Every structure is written in C-alpha cells, then in structure tokens.
Amino acid sequence: PLPVSGSHTLDFWHVRDRVRLRKNNHYWDAANTRNNVVDFLPVEVAATAINLYESGQADIIWDKSLVPTELLDALSHRPDYHKFNYLGSYFVRFNTTEKPLDDPRVRKALALAIDKARVVAKYTKGGARLANHFVPPGTANYTSPSGLTHDPVSAKKLLAEAGFPGGKGFPTDFEYLFNSGEANRNIAVELQRMWRETLGIQVKLRQAEHKVFLSEQGSLNYHFSRSSWIGDYNDPNTFLDLFMTQNGNNRTGWSSDEYDRLIRLANATTDPAKRNELFRSAETILIADELPIFPLYFYVGINIYHPDRIGGIHPNILDIHPISAIYTKEHPSAAKK
Known part of the structure; x- marks a missing residue:
C-alpha cells in the first residue's frame, strides 16, 4: 500500500x-x-x-x-x-512591448471601450461578477481601489490623443489570443466588435490549444490576450505580485519600479492596515494608471450537492473542503x- x-x-x-x-x-x-x-x-x-x-x-x-x-x-x-465568492479573476493582458500598446493612453482607450456589464450579462452564467479591480472581493480583509469603467467618449478622446483618431493609422494586423472554450470565443468576438464599433480598430482573433496559448503568452507572441488567475492562497499578494518585473507570470512586458517597490514594501510590513494600503496603491497603478491588464469579471464558485444528504461542506473563497x-x-x- x-x-x-x-x-x-x-x-x-x-x-x-x-x-x-x-x-x-x-x-x-x-x-x-x-x-x-x-x-x-x-x-x-x-x-x-x-x-x-x-x-x-x-x-x-x-x-x-x-x-x-x-x-x-x-x-x-x-x-x-x-x-x-471565488478567488479567481478573468482579464485581458496587453503586450506592452508592441507599439502602440506601449502607450498607456492606447491601453486605457481599449479598456474604456469595453462594456463589461454586457459581457458579463451575455456570456457568463451562474452569477459571475463584473470586475472594476483585479483582486477578487472577499480576499483576506482587503478592499481594492476602483479601476476604469465603460466610457466610450473618453476612449475615443484618448485614442485620438495617442495619434489614432477614429482608429486611423492603428495597426490592422493586431490579434486577440484566446484558448479553447465557448465562453472564451464568445467574449473574444464581443471584444472585437466593441473595439471596431467604438474605436474603429480592426482586431483579428486567434484561437490556440491551451499549451500553445500559454507558450505564446509567455514568449509575448501576442497583442491582446484572454487571461485568468486563480489565487494560490487567500491574500492580495497572490494576485498583485504577478506583475512585478521579474515574475514569470507577468507575461505583459510591463515593468514599473514604483509598483515593484510598493509590493516589496507591503510584504515587508507587519501592520495589516498599512500593508493593505500599500497594496491598494500598487493596484491603482495596475488597473487605473498604467493598465498592462484590464479586469473583466470575477469567477464564482459553484458546488452541486443535496444539503439534506451531504454534510461537512462549507463554501469558501478557496473552494477547499477536507x-x-x-x-x-x-x-x-x-x-x-
């Protein structure tokens, strides 16, 4: 045995x-x-x-x-x-090494053009929650700052300021990378439509088998990419340290000395309130100022069992059941x- x-x-x-x-x-x-x-x-x-x-x-x-x-x-x-509530986020990655995605104004314009409420209502089932930040609600007594919301007027203005009024001059060969799955494909088509109708940008779709998808992300062989992260433990750090410069899961090409400093300082701080404030400052850079990613929604956890037949299961954000x-x-x- x-x-x-x-x-x-x-x-x-x-x-x-x-x-x-x-x-x-x-x-x-x-x-x-x-x-x-x-x-x-x-x-x-x-x-x-x-x-x-x-x-x-x-x-x-x-x-x-x-x-x-x-x-x-x-x-x-x-x-x-x-x-x-479940410790998981669904979001879009931007490859910030590709011009013009190296310009935060372009990334913000692309984010502001997305109607997340429509995406969640139309293509997610079971109660997924719209995400205006990256760290899921209910994470270890942490409250996230608010990020960007749907604003087509501001999206058009920012894209024009970046040199692409009405989408003119924007690259026509950019692709949105996603892996298999009906929901992933439906969301990809919806984002493609929103960017075209709001910003005048034409984006191609590229579906890849999961291993290829991860390899392409890791080698930065993409422009925009469907992404998700499930927390390893109940703490904001399991989400926020992803985008430190040297983290192998960053996969955006984005780097910020200030962001790295805040995450390191937070993890060296023993006072919970001060630690969370440092994390909030870092998350603000991530989802409102620099935007190498754009959160779409939070996963919801689902268990199916008859409570009158089965006992000892207690729903929790990590979905762990001894x-x-x-x-x-x-x-x-x-x-x-």
Missing part, C-alpha cells in the same frame, strides 16, 4: 473509472473522520457529470467546469446549487425505522 499520513489511504485507482480512498485508521484524527470510503470519478464532460449526479451515481460536483453552462440558469434556483469532514446524512425516513 502507498504510505500516507492523511485521513485516507489509496484503495485502488482504476484508469477512466474511479480512484477509491479508504479511511486511514492510523490517522491522528481518525476518530473524527466522517466517512469510510470515498470515490473520485475522473469525468471531463459536463453532461456526463450532471447525468451521473442526477442518476444518483455521484453525490457532489465540485468542479465548476463540470456544471453545464446551458443549465446554470435552471440549476441556480435549486436547493442543491451552492454559489460563493475529505475527512464530509459525510452522508442519514435520510429522515430511514431514521424513523
């Missing part, structure tokens, strides 16, 4: 069928482990996941991607639908027997 120190041991792993875990009686807190056997089903298709759940062959759907988007509106009214705490509730009808 595989040596483990956790609440469960590996019983078996059947490829394309299930991974079965069994209670570890040698676990330090075994007396409080609420279940004996747990099966994890390796499902990749949302329709398969919901069918397994509805037929009683699965008790919980944890992964939001396994909830069919076309059913979200209907599912959201059911008692087994659980929605919560297996040892989850248990099957005794059905009321069975308890009366």
